[in-house]
Amino acid sequence: MENFITGYPGHEHEMRAALLEVLGKEKYDFFFDKFLKYFFTREDAKFFASLGLNCIRIPINHRHFMDDLQPDVIKQDGFRLVDRIVEACAAEGIYTILDMHTFPGGQNQGWHSDSGLHRATFWEHRDFQDRAIQLWVAIAKYYKGNASIAGYNPMNEPADPDHHNLQAWYGRVEKAIREVDPDHILWLDGNTYSMDFSGFKEVLPNCVYAIHDYSNMGFPGGSYEGTDEQKEILRKQYERKVQFMKDHKVPIWNGEFGPVYASPDEANHEQTNQQRYNLLGEQMRIYKQDQISWSIWLYKDVGFQGMVYAGPDTAYIRLLKPFLDKQKRLGLNKWGRDDTHVKHIYEPLVQHLKEEIPEEFQGRRYPHHWRLEGHLHRVIREMLFSELLTYEFASYFKGLSLEQLDELAASFKLENCVKRDGLNKILQADAGLA
Template structure:
């Protein structure tokens, strides 16, 4: 029986005070489905509604239940542990636990799969970190908070925040004695457009509420603006804003490198200048934690890989594996941070450690649709350039640059005008229509057919990304096979 992990200055330690490094991945796309991971366009709640319209409530419920079942099983945990990895971040959507039209009424069924995977991981010696990826009202303007617009209503309506605290109180009560739950991640990638001050106020309330029930588990607190900005936690002189600090808290940054994405014009070549950029980016994001003696934990990072059909895929992916290796050496060897969680464990082939095989019913049935969605750039993550689309948008972007240059300063300030247009037009307007088209591809399927699709995600039907897994195995401290 292990004890509950805790912080000790800049370290995470076990009950004996021995330092623990939490290294692993997130099972994104599971209890918070994302479009590029499982293939549907748009947002999860739209797809669930569209599928229910096509199949009816009973069959739609059956399909999603079986998908959750097959997505992560004991075989997945055993494979994960065989690489020497010891931590899985579990993103989840609040909609599993309450409905907007019936708020604060717990849907007990939401714990069915969460309880199961926490136990599966514990049996394999893997810690879990519970991550609220999609909160009521949406805590950021992007698709991964299940946001059908770019309005983050979480920050404008207190009731959304109250409901989120209510949910965390229930979760804390359920897992307060579970030593294999490493901690709670109250909000993924929050985006408070007012500088993060409302985020700090929310964390302050959430921490008090959670610790009244569970005083022992760590909290993993993401910074503002997609977990990259921690300035709101400090006074102008650099001292902590909060008296007494943030005991037993781990501040979590996300450290994606632009060199790892298909939209970049350059690839990682391992030059001193490129390595200096990686280090500078990490140091900027982690400065707050290092200055105040908090553990540093990287909750998300990782390149996007090219499919085998892509020209020069092997060469490009080799460079992206090297990029990931450079980041891991930075975290593990030079700065010895408390751990990391790559994005992600399983998907359709963009980033996952494993993916459904090309001959599975899922890939065979939806492959043509996935190609269409890619042409239309309906998913932001991992999208590849389409000259025809860019030519259509170029005059509008030039016009807006001239007439409304202030759009370049619109929050999130990390977004360009093109990114705002992509989010509102392709990923929202176009994707909503494509969502219904995708659901139609399920029409006529019975339970047997739906089971075959869901089972495509079972570990026994998946292929491994061996280059990625070899790097992770080495970073976890195991010798190469």
């Protein structure tokens, strides 16, 4: 559950630990059981199918299946959680793709690997890599023959600094999965957050290669006017990512894309969002020319990017609005961050580092496209600052009854959510039902 989806700061395991401390085991288990139950139900699957969409990518935290203190034990609760979504989707004619979104040690340097680190130590420890293969073998054994599952996305947004470790792990996991499940497709993300295939040397059998295609023009600070120049930028960005697939004549999948939307309390939010709908539409026109499949990111959240989002009058939003406003002002979470109110604080620090670190070394840390300031923000804001504010987030839950916790979780029921019609109409049109 990435932080911007429900509004907590930092990393999921930190948020869960803070809530466990505040709520105690009984209330903690009750809240998350209800939350996960309400977050995606048969009604959600029906709505999704009503738009003409036929496939959902399910992001999974490995912690539902593995405990770091008992690394050889595969927890069965993970299958129970995934089964419920797979079955709800299958009943509506929707395929599912199982996406492992986090890994022991972190497969990338970002918050969404849920490592709590700024280094992807997964690539430094064979034990982590072996455990991940052990987990995929268990999943493949369990879902072998399940025709409603369109396949397995073994790793979300890998970021291997050396570029060759990812290729070696893909080769190992493909072979291990095939030994127990020879039929399901593997959907393989590119390196450096699914954007770079330059280090890929071979094509594995029965695999589809996946890009993630976000555009900076769809985020705060960006603007899409629909000029010929901007359209060319979108196309070149896409073509660079898919060159490997075209060279090797293999299928392309866009596993994630989509703008971040302005909220009603922002100036000119309707104009901003229309620009972002236009951007999304242009991207989908590019994809249609190559007839590639895609999965929008994402389905449901608290209002940043989802096809639906928890309504402003729900118990969850009412309770946490002061914290959500504070978090937005501070620009803690990387996704959709606006630095308007804190730019004057961080710019001098970035400048200080640039003055003291020789220019030839400033870009040495991978991923290089983050630049020096991106790495600074990762460590200071997205880790230290956010981790400590996780306790403030959890404090809002202190003293709540089971009935109140149930009402909070129910804020994410589809019936209590707002549908983002501008986005959904574009998706529906691409599916041919508009």
